[in-house]
Amino acid sequence: MVLNKRATAVLFAGLLATVSHAAIAAESVNFVSWGGSTQDAQKQAWADPFSKASGVTVVQDGPTDYGKLKAMVESGNVQWDVVDVEADFALRAASEGLLEPLDFSVIQRDKIDPRFVSDYGVGSFFFSFVLGYNESKLGASKPQDWSALFDTKTYPGKRALYKWPSPGVLELALLADGVAADKLYPLDLDRAFKKLDTIKKDIVWWGGGAQSQQLLASGEASMGQFWNGRIHALQEDGAPVGVSWKQNLVMADILVVPKGTKNKAAAMKFLANASSAKGQADFSNLTAYAPVNVDSVARLDSVLAPNLPTAYAKDQITLDFAYWAKNGPAIATRWNEWLVK
Amino acid sequence: MKMAATASSPATKTGSAAGAAGAVPAKAEVPKQSASMAQRWRGASNLIPALLFLGLFFLAPLIGLLLRGVLEPVPGLGNYEQLFANSAYARVLLNTFSVAGLVTLFSLLLGFPLAWAITLVPRGWGRWILNIVLLSMWTSLLARTYSWLVLLQASGVINKALMAMGIIDQPLEMVHNLTGVVIGMSYIMIPFIVLPLQATMQAIDPMILQAGSICGASPWTNFFRVFLPLCRPGLFSGGLMVFVMSLGYYVTPALLGGAQNMMLPEFIIQQVQSFLNWGLASAGAALLIVITLVLFYFYLKLQPESPVGASNAR
Numbered sequence: 001m002v003l004n005k006r007a008t009a010v011l012f013a014g015l016l017a018t019v020s021h022a023a024i025a026a027e028s029v030n031f032v033s034w035g036g037s038t039q040d041a042q043k044q045a046w047a048d049p050f051s052k053a054s055g056v057t058v059v060q061d062g063p064t065d066y067g068k069l070k071a072m073v074e075s076g077n078v079q080w081d082v083v084d085v086e087a088d089f090a091l092r093a094a095s096e097g098l099l100e101p102l103d104f105s106v107i108q109r110d111k112i113d114p115r116f117v118s119d120y121g122v123g124s125f126f127f128s129f130v131l132g133y134n135e136s137k138l139g140a141s142k143p144q145d146w147s148a149l150f151d152t153k154t155y156p157g158k159r160a161l162y163k164w165p166s167p168g169v170l171e172l173a174l175l176a177d178g179v180a181a182d183k184l185y186p187l188d189l190d191r192a193f194k195k196l197d198t199i200k201k202d203i204v205w206w207g208g209g210a211q212s213q214q215l216l217a218s219g220e221a222s223m224g225q226f227w228n229g230r231i232h233a234l235q236e237d238g239a240p241v242g243v244s245w246k247q248n249l250v251m252a253d254i255l256v257v258p259k260g261t262k263n264k265a266a267a268m269k270f271l272a273n274a275s276s277a278k279g280q281a282d283f284s285n286l287t288a289y290a291p292v293n294v295d296s297v298a299r300l301d302s303v304l305a306p307n308l309p310t311a312y313a314k315d316q317i318t319l320d321f322a323y324w325a326k327n328g329p330a331i332a333t334r335w336n337e338w339l340v341k
Numbered sequence: 342m343k344m345a346a347t348a349s350s351p352a353t354k355t356g357s358a359a360g361a362a363g364a365v366p367a368k369a370e371v372p373k374q375s376a377s378m379a380q381r382w383r384g385a386s387n388l389i390p391a392l393l394f395l396g397l398f399f400l401a402p403l404i405g406l407l408l409r410g411v412l413e414p415v416p417g418l419g420n421y422e423q424l425f426a427n428s429a430y431a432r433v434l435l436n437t438f439s440v441a442g443l444v445t446l447f448s449l450l451l452g453f454p455l456a457w458a459i460t461l462v463p464r465g466w467g468r469w470i471l472n473i474v475l476l477s478m479w480t481s482l483l484a485r486t487y488s489w490l491v492l493l494q495a496s497g498v499i500n501k502a503l504m505a506m507g508i509i510d511q512p513l514e515m516v517h518n519l520t521g522v523v524i525g526m527s528y529i530m531i532p533f534i535v536l537p538l539q540a541t542m543q544a545i546d547p548m549i550l551q552a553g554s555i556c557g558a559s560p561w562t563n564f565f566r567v568f569l570p571l572c573r574p575g576l577f578s579g580g581l582m583v584f585v586m587s588l589g590y591y592v593t594p595a596l597l598g599g600a601q602n603m604m605l606p607e608f609i610i611q612q613v614q615s616f617l618n619w620g621l622a623s624a625g626a627a628l629l630i631v632i633t634l635v636l637f638y639f640y641l642k643l644q645p646e647s648p649v650g651a652s653n654a655r
Contacts, residue, residue, distance in 0.1 A: 065614065066613075066614045066617060067613040067617070070617050070619075089615070092616075092617070093617075096617065158495075163600050164611070164615060165611075165615070166615070203600075204517045204599070205517070205599065205600040207595055207596075211596065214487075214490070218494060218496050218497075219495070219496045220494045220495050220496060328615070328616060329616045329618055332611065332615070336429050336430075336603065336608065336611075337427065337429035339429075339600045339601050339603060340429050340432040340433060340436070340601055340603055341432075341601075
């Protein structure tokens with residue numbers, strides 16, 4: 001009798017959970033990004049107006065975790081509907097079968113810069129690795145391009161570089177060594193590491209945006225490779241920080257939909273809204289990252305626009321995400337060997 | 342030495358005695374031995390919930406994870422080959438254990454006087470100090486790690502003060518290297534030494550030390566031959582806990598260390614998160630577990646009284 005009662009209760013609770021889950025699932029999208037000011041801006045520019053217009057609730061979740069994404073897809077219990085990931089990962093995940101193909105009858109593909117769209121992902125925003133320096137540390141000598149990082153006599157102090165084996169560091173080493181921009185790929189790893197060897201003891205590595213800002217603003221590092229939005233934020237705060245956009249290296253974040261999502265249709269609508277001219281421009285105006293929609297440039301804030309990668313397209317090198325998606329793991333092995341050597 | 346002898350398990354003692362004395366006494370010993378075994382396992386059924394919980398939610402997923410090391414991407418030992426063929430990974434492993442060893446050493450050296458002070462000061466004060474130690478554990482790990490960065494960096498408080506006093510001309514490099522990792526982690530680990538050690542010290546009867554002095558021991562002899570051996574259970578259990586925790590530490594080394602001091606957890610995270618190479622990651626994890634278990638075995642050999650037994654005695 002007791003058992004029976006309990007069994008009924010459990011059954012009922014289970015039923016209730018399923019029903020309520022279905023009710024929520026019908027009109028909600030779980031959006032996952034990296035947190036911090038970026039995700040706040042994504043909420044403000046995309047999620048809030050989208051919810052108001054379509055009635056679809058957007059639940060913010062995060063931070064992005066590739067391991068978690070893979071585990072969800074493999075177990076068939078997908079909780080995330082739209083995820084902000086790095087460009088090379090988007091391609092790698094697509095080739096591993098972790099993503100849903102996008103519905104380009106809903107999303108307007110022809111308005112997206114072709115560098116930042118594929119069958120499985122549409123750009124979230126793009127940004128540049130730029131050469132940032134602390135003016136109070138370097139005084140009158142203003143570094144011009146990546147080769148300044150390797151000139152420790154003229155520009156003393158530590159160099160802050162991005163610590164992960166991902167697009168950026170190897171490319172800038174090769175550029176500084178005189179490799180032409182159109183001859184970068186396939187990467188000459190021996191040459192890149194040999195160049196990096198010359199400043200290995202002067203490098204401090206940063207793993208995240210806040211850390212990179214702390215290193216540069218405090219003068220712990222006199223110069224380095226930074227995300228352009230972080231440099232802009234430092235300048236807004238009045239830190240004595242300068243920037244050179246020469247050979248700025250373009251990297252992007254991509255929005256993807258994990259395979260097996262329960263809210264595919266709503267996710268596609270969300271992506272259409274986020275990648276629209278207005279969604280992209282609104283987000284850029286909040287963050288100083290650049291829009292992937294070609295129609296957004298006209299809508300950018302005129303004060304902010306000169307600080308965005310879109311204003312430096314002439315001297316710009318787009319990192320080869322596809323090359324990294326394919327060769328990333330092998331490069332990482334070399335990278336780790338070099339690091340601990 | 343005396344403590345070790347009394348604490349060694351009764352089962353082996355009776356067993357060896359029986360062996361030496363021949364077959365007949367051995368027979369007589371059997372019921373006694375099984376009785377003592379029964380006595381020892383009396384409460385075993387209470388363990389079932391914990392064992393079930395651990396089995397279901399820890400052991401089963403762990404085994405699943407370790408299986409990936411031999412099943413992904415293709416079945417076989419390819420991941421282990423890759424791990425052993427590359428000298429860089431041996432270096433990473435060496436880094437991991439030397440950092441854990443150094444951190445254990447320093448937190449023992451710093452935690453010991455602290456635990457002693459807590460034991461010696463009047464009771465109310467001791468509780469206050471202990472609360473302060475505990476309070477530091479409740480503060481966010483990230484916040485504490487960043488505070489060390491502020492203190493230790495080239496333009497940080499310590500370097501500026503030392504340079505203002507004219508003690509140094511060039512800022513000392515205390516962060517983004519091994520020094521930074523060891524300082525930051527030792528600080529975080531000190532409470533894990535102090536808590537068991539302080540409990541052990543509290544339980545030591547002051548009369549024993551007094552007896553030592555009365556018998557003519559100098560303060561030094563009294564410390565090294567009486568007090569320190571009595572603290573051993575606390576030192577060993579605290580040290581072991583810190584060592585094992587340090588092996589798996591990620592945040593602090595990532596922030597305070599340089600990339601050249603990469604430890605195994607960072608390598609594993611890289612494989613799991615960036616490259617979705619779970620086979621290689623799980624091979625790395627398995628290696629860490631095996632080496633830790635081997636060390637744990639030697640620890641048990643060296644330290645017959647188990648930390649659990651010691652804490653039960655109190």
